[in-house]
């Protein structure tokens with residue numbers, strides 16, 4: 001859980017992305033955000049607050065609004081808390097150059113968290129309900145491919 005990779009990839013004299021995490025804790029719950037990122041390839045960056053950072057996955061197609069759609073989600077470097085508010089243009093020549101817009105935002109409730117799996121209840125505007133992220137077993141332990149999909153609501157009962 002370090003922001004080393006995040007910082008190494010960026011030149012903060014050129015990009016307006018945040019360099020340090022925001023200090024103030026938000027009281028309303030754990031961050032959930034999806035940023036639509038028109039980089040060289042359009043993708044959707046899913047970020048979930050966990051352990052003081054935003055765990056991040058790049059989803060190459062529109063995130064699933066309903067059950068029955070499975071999306072590839074490629075894990076990317078942890079992002080700082082506060083990044084959920086970032087919108088703007090990352091300049092040409094910089095890492096992730098292109099337009100970033102908030103596509104959906106809210107909070108999430110972790111229901112099951114393991115190294116290779118997350119089950120979370122998402123409370124956004126577009127995405128609502130229980131979602132699963134599950135790591136695909138690749139040949140290389142460094143593989144970063146996950147699947148992201150919506151669960152049938154009755155499968156997990158949360159106490160909220």
Ligand SMILES: [Mn+2]
Pocket residue numbers: 037039043045058096
């Ligand atoms: Mn991105």
